[in-house]
Amino acid sequence: MCISFIRINSKITIRVLAFSFYILFATVFFIPPLMAQIDNASNMNKSPEEIVSQMRERLHLTEEQTTKIRPIIEESSTKRRDIFNSNADGKAMKSALQQVQWTTDIKLGQILTKEQMEKYHNLSEEQRDKTQSKDMNRWRGGGRGGGMRGF
Numbered sequence: 001m002c003i004s005f006i007r008i009n010s011k012i013t014i015r016v017l018a019f020s021f022y023i024l025f026a027t028v029f030f031i032p033p034l035m036a037q038i039d040n041a042s043n044m045n046k047s048p049e050e051i052v053s054q055m056r057e058r059l060h061l062t063e064e065q066t067t068k069i070r071p072i073i074e075e076s077s078t079k080r081r082d083i084f085n086s087n088a089d090g091k092a093m094k095s096a097l098q099q100v101q102w103t104t105d106i107k108l109g110q111i112l113t114k115e116q117m118e119k120y121h122n123l124s125e126e127q128r129d130k131t132q133s134k135d136m137n138r139w140r141g142g143g144r145g146g147g148m149r150g151f
Contacts, residue, residue: 048074059116078102
């Protein structure tokens with residue numbers, strides 16, 4: 001009976017399969033990275049002071065470094081908030097967020113030691129991996145979203 005259905009409606013079956021594959025492909029390859037960027041919005045719920053405090057603790061910043069980093073984090077937070085509040089599409093938003101992150105990293109690299117910068121990148125990468133893992137769980141129906149993203 002199933003075989004006759006496939007023969008009778010082969011064009012419809014191919015369309016349904018193609019559409020199903022498209023949805024699966026989009027879910028696996030496009031949505032999680034986009035959600036990871038969007039989930040970084042949880043940092044918008046943290047004040048720049050909270051982010052600086054976490055960086056100070058995790059990277060063992062000196063007072064001088066903390067003072068120099070604070071305006072960079074404040075500027076980055078403001079720019080991220082503006083991007084999320086804009087009506088940009090997903091690609092434009094992702095590109096803008098990457099630009100802000102790149103600029104922030106360059107500025108931080110002028111202040112942090114090589115070891116601190118490596119640790120900063122490692123912590124950021126770990127958080128990114130956790131975010132993507134949580135996003136995959138969310139799409140599969142498990143786990144809760146939220147939590148700290150990056151610093």
